[in-house]
Amino acid sequence: MIIAMAMTFVCGDVVSSLxxxxxxxxxxxxxxxVLYSADANGxxxxxxxxxxxxxYLTFEALAKGKISRNSPVVFSxxxxxxxxxxxxxxxxDSVTVETAILSIVTKSANDSATALGEMLGGNEPTFARMMTAKARALGMTxxxxxxxxxxxxxxxxxxARDMATLGIALREHFPQYYGYFSQRSxxxxxxxxxxxxxxxxxxxxxDGIKTGYTRASGFNLVSSVxxxxRxxxxxxxxxxxxxxRDNQMATLINTYLPRASTRGGGDLVAKASGNNPITALAKVLLPKHDAPTPDDKPMVEDDAVASNDDPTTADATDATDEQTTAAVEETAPVVKTRKVKTVIVSAPQIATAQVVAAYAEPTPAAVDPVNTASVPSGWAIQVASSPKQSEAQAFLxxxxxxxxxxxxDAxxxxxxxxxxxVTYYRARFGGFGSKTAAWKACTALKKKNIECYAVQQ
Structure with missing residues (x-):
């Protein structure tokens, strides 16, 4: 009887934990x-x-013309x-951007995702910081x-709430590319x-969007319907x-789709973080412009991030879902997790500068790699400086x-x-072979009432 009771408690704990x-x-x-929520902020x-x-970042680069669907993605x-x-x-070897996209939305190819990240970010750690910064801009806190x-x-x-935000943003911001998510093969x-x-x-x-699985995560799914x-x-x-997981999603769809509104419209997810109260606060606190001189060299350093102090070997993600779950469980190492201290900041109770610091984005890349992936050598011209990377990019x-x-040619x-x-962002154009070429370009820009100066990288 005691053994039976003990087994009951053990099974109960397992179910509760799961x-x-x-x-x-x-x-x-x-x-x-929100029509339904269960630990959505967990x-x-x-x-x-x-x-x-x-x-999302790949579609953004496509929309801005920084890459094309036929651009080669080289695999390191x-x-x-x-x-x-x-x-x-x-x-x-390489594949096209479109092939990389298709392999991600169908096969969930890990190598293609990494190769795209390296293409857009120069290296994966830098790209990961870009991803987190974009998450903040979309309100994924x-x-x-x-x-x-x-x-x-x-x-x-x-x-779960953040993933829903990202799912909505993908459709709203890139309807021209969203059809990839409905590709079945x-x-x-x-x-x-x-x-x-x-x-x-x-x-x-x-019509999409994405599945996911590791031993630590369990089976994940984001669906757009x-x-x-509605x-x-x-x-x-x-x-x-x-x-x-699929059955649970099917139940949620059947239950809550009929309750969705037939009205409404307009983007629900802002493309930039301009409406973020913390960002607005930072605008007040930070100066609008720096005052660099031509001799003021940029602080460009290697942006590689130190490896985790608790590294783990990768599980297979999306390993053909439940069909190969057993194989994944046998071969994949256990993911060691560590507790992360969560600090809830109450803005009225602390100094304004602390609010900005508490909500600050991760350390930014020294260079916006969507454009260049590295600092162009030789001479460059600077046209603006801003406390917001998005504003510097907009000026470019x-x-x-x-x-x-x-x-x-810049x-x-x-x-x-x-x-x-405080972190600021210089907006520059590189690729000038000489000081004279950079000065000449600056002179031409000034004739169009665009202030600039030349600087050697």
């Missing part, structure tokens, strides 16, 4: 109203849902060595990214690669199996449109530097 890992949310994608491992942000030795599932590209693919890292986490050479999202074609109206004038985004995290875009001929980028403990 249930604590699960989280879910359903959001009306037309009004932003911290969870994203697994391959991470790739949604990798694709690091990218090629990523754990399955993967496309299997050899080091030094409970998310930190450490890699481009979602392979286990104890410092990488998110929430694609041809890679002579091979037909099928997708993992089994709700596509099974549930009416489902449209039926007539649209919802649902998130299920920590499922016990691919099948149970504006200047390019104002003087396309002058800057035809490459725009932002350079971060610290002054009195």
């Amino acid at each position: 249930a604590a890992r699960q989280a879910a949310i359903v959001v009306d994608a037309k009004t932003g109203k 911290r969870r491992y994203p697994a391959s849902l991470t790739k949604m942000m990798t694709l 030795a690091h990218a090629s060595a990523e754990a399955p599932t993967k496309l299997g590209v050899k080091p030094g 409970g998310t930190v990214f450490r890699n481009a693919n979602g392979l286990p890292d104890p410092g990488q986490f998110t929430t 694609f041809l890679y050479g002579r091979q037909r690669i099928n997708g993992h999202n089994r709700l596509l074609g099974r549930i009416k109206g489902v 449209a039926d007539g004038n 649209r919802i985004v649902g998130v299920v995290m920590g499922g016990t199996s691919g099948g149970s 875009d504006k200047t390019t449109k104002q003087a396309p001929k002058v800057l035809a 490459s725009g980028f932002t350079v971060a530097f610290d002054k009195d403990g």
